[in-house]
Amino acid sequence: MMAEPREMKENKLWHRPLIIFITVLIVVGIIALVTTAVVQNKALPKKYKYGIVLDAGSSHTAVYIYEWPAEKENNTGMVRQTHSCNVKGKGISSYAARVKEAGMSLKACMDEAKGKIPVRRHHETPVYLGATAGMRLLMKENETQSEQVLSSVADFLRGYPFMYEGARIITGQEEGAYGWITVNYLSKNFHQERSTMGALDLGGASTQITFVSQLRVESPENSLHFRLYGNDYQVYTHSFLCYGKDQALRLTLAQQLQTGDRHLSDPCFHPGYQQEKSVDRVFGSPCVSTSLSRPTYANFTLNGTGNAKLCQSNVKRIFNFSSCTWGRCSFNGVFQPPVEGKFGAFSAFFFVMNFLNLTSSSLDESKEKLEQYCSKPWDEVKQSYSAIPEKYLAEYCFSGTYILALLENGYSFTSDKWRDIKFLKKIGGSDAGWTLGYMLNLTNMIPAEAPDAPPLPHSGYVSIMVLFSLLLAALLLLLACKVFGRPTCAQNKYVI
Numbered sequence: 371m372m373a374e375p376r377e378m379k380e381n382k383l384w385h386r387p388l389i390i391f392i393t394v395l396i397v398v399g400i401i402a403l404v405t406t407a408v409v410q411n412k413a414l415p416k417k418y419k420y421g422i423v424l425d426a427g428s429s430h431t432a433v434y435i436y437e438w439p440a441e442k443e444n445n446t447g448m449v450r451q452t453h454s455c456n457v458k459g460k461g462i463s464s465y466a467a468r469v470k471e472a473g474m475s476l477k478a479c480m481d482e483a484k485g486k487i488p489v490r491r492h493h494e495t496p497v498y499l500g501a502t503a504g505m506r507l508l509m510k511e512n513e514t515q516s517e518q519v520l521s522s523v524a525d526f527l528r529g530y531p532f533m534y535e536g537a538r539i540i541t542g543q544e545e546g547a548y549g550w551i552t553v554n555y556l557s558k559n560f561h562q563e564r565s566t567m568g569a570l571d572l573g574g575a576s577t578q579i580t581f582v583s584q585l586r587v588e589s590p591e592n593s594l595h596f597r598l599y600g601n602d603y604q605v606y607t608h609s610f611l612c613y614g615k616d617q618a619l620r621l622t623l624a625q626q627l628q629t630g631d632r633h634l635s636d637p638c639f640h641p642g643y644q645q646e647k648s649v650d651r652v653f654g655s656p657c658v659s660t661s662l663s664r665p666t667y668a669n670f671t672l673n674g675t676g677n678a679k680l681c682q683s684n685v686k687r688i689f690n691f692s693s694c695t696w697g698r699c700s701f702n703g704v705f706q707p708p709v710e711g712k713f714g715a716f717s718a719f720f721f722v723m724n725f726l727n728l729t730s731s732s733l734d735e736s737k738e739k740l741e742q743y744c745s746k747p748w749d750e751v752k753q754s755y756s757a758i759p760e761k762y763l764a765e766y767c768f769s770g771t772y773i774l775a776l777l778e779n780g781y782s783f784t785s786d787k788w789r790d791i792k793f794l795k796k797i798g799g800s801d802a803g804w805t806l807g808y809m810l811n812l813t814n815m816i817p818a819e820a821p822d823a824p825p826l827p828h829s830g831y832v833s834i835m836v837l838f839s840l841l842l843a844a845l846l847l848l849l850a851c852k853v854f855g856r857p858t859c860a861q862n863k864y865v866i
């Protein structure tokens with residue numbers, strides 16, 4: 371080995387601290403880089419937000435509590451139902467004659483909501499009340515009473531520590547649209563290219579049908595346009611007031627009472643079923659056409675005969691198929707394009723079809739099973755289902771027949787299209803219904819454009835940062851070795 375010239379040796383001596391300094395600087399830099407990346411991207415402790423929606427239906431009121439992670443509120447599918455409470459008693463429209471009590475009827479469920487939502491979130495939790503067909507009917511009958519009922523519930527809700535956001539009657543169009551948004555949001559159908567699902571809702575006083583139609587929606591009142599998460603949707607919707615299952619029963623009974631006989635043989639009720647009913651209950655409804663003549667007697671006796679075929683022909687009479695001024699109609703002169711795609715059928719569609727065990731039957735099978743069920747003697751039925759309230763039990767034969775007639779004859783779900791209907795109550799733990807869609811819309815949680823997603827998941831981002839930092843360190847060390855030629859660098863030790 372040749373001796374190094376003296377000058378070179380001196381130069382290398384001052385190199386040592388410089389190299390150490392640079393190396394320390396690089397190491398500190400890398401540590402800072404990695405730490406920043408980790409701290410910056412560390413999953414923050416989840417902060418939840420809450421929302422309350424009261425569904426003031428014709429038959430009853432339900433209170434729903436929703437929850438979502440605050441930082442992800444614009445992502446589809448993040449909001450979920452955490453709690454629901456059924457208000458005891460009937461719907462708010464039944465308080466027309468004692469309006470002061472309407473608000474108080476909500477107390478138990480609202481107190482429960484107070485306990486379910488963390489106290490520190492109360493003041494920022496919005497509360498919405500939406501009333502549907504029962505209140506729409508009361509509004510027609512007696513506007514003052516309907517306003518009084520609404521102000522009674524509004525005043526009561528204002529007394530809670532939540533953020534009161536209004537109590538109003540929603541339109542049938544809104545009810546259909548928000549039901550459609552709910553089922554598709556919960557099914558995560560607004561993602562990219564997934565096709566949407568139609569929504570079928572059967573209440574006590576109205577029923578809604580909503581679906582995406584490729585065919586032009588001829589009537590403007592049935593046409594909705596949405597841009598959600600970057601996609602455009604042309605949606606058909608219609609709400610039939612008076613065609614919920616309770617009002618449909620009244621319409622059917624009123625038709626049958628036209629014979630003038632106080633003894634009504636009704637094929638929609640089980641053989642052996644007998645009940646004294648009030649004429650006023652039937653004809654007092656604003657749904658019962660004034661063109662029908664009202665019997666002079668106060669009560670009539672309903673005798674069940676249990677014949678689903680006859681029941682079906684009675685039920686069909688409440689639909690008017692004779693006039694249509696559009697290209698095609700469902701019934702009562704209402705425009706409807708042919709049904710398209712899959713459908714989710716919820717509320718009473720589910721309660722009834724689930725009870726009758728028809729949720730996965732074909733149309734023909736459903737008709738057959740229903741005939742058998744309706745023909746069962748009432749005593750036998752009562753014995754077999756002693757846990758079910760008589761009010762519901764007595765009406766399943768009628769309700770099942772009505773549902774089949776509405777879907778097949780009303781909306782034209784043929785045997786092959788029948789398979790596209792899924793009877794459901796919940797989707798991933800949240801109830802199907804208009805309430806979630808209503809809240810998502812009012813809190814601006816459904817953006818028109820898709821939110822920017824981070825290009826990498828958190829773990830991937832950190833891994834890449836660490837890998838690149840190490841690579842950078844190795845390169846810099848190598849560079850340092852080349853430049854300063856220290857003996858610590860393996861190859862250089864022998865070269866120099």
Ligand SMILES: O=P(O)(O)OP(=O)(O)OP(=O)(O)OC[C@H]1O[C@@H](n2cnc3c(O)ncnc32)[C@H](O)[C@@H]1O
Pocket residue numbers: 426427428429430461502503504572573574575576577614615616717718721722725762
């Ligand atoms: O939409 P609107 O028309 O305002 O009415 P609603 O919201 O009160 O209607 P629901 O979906 O709550 O209920 C629809 C109907 O189903 C009935 N119902 C509820 N639970 C039921 C069950 O378990 N079995 C049978 N019927 C049921 C209820 O009495 C109504 O007649």
Ligand SMILES: [Ca+2]
Pocket residue numbers: 427428502572573574717
């Ligand atoms: Ca409803």
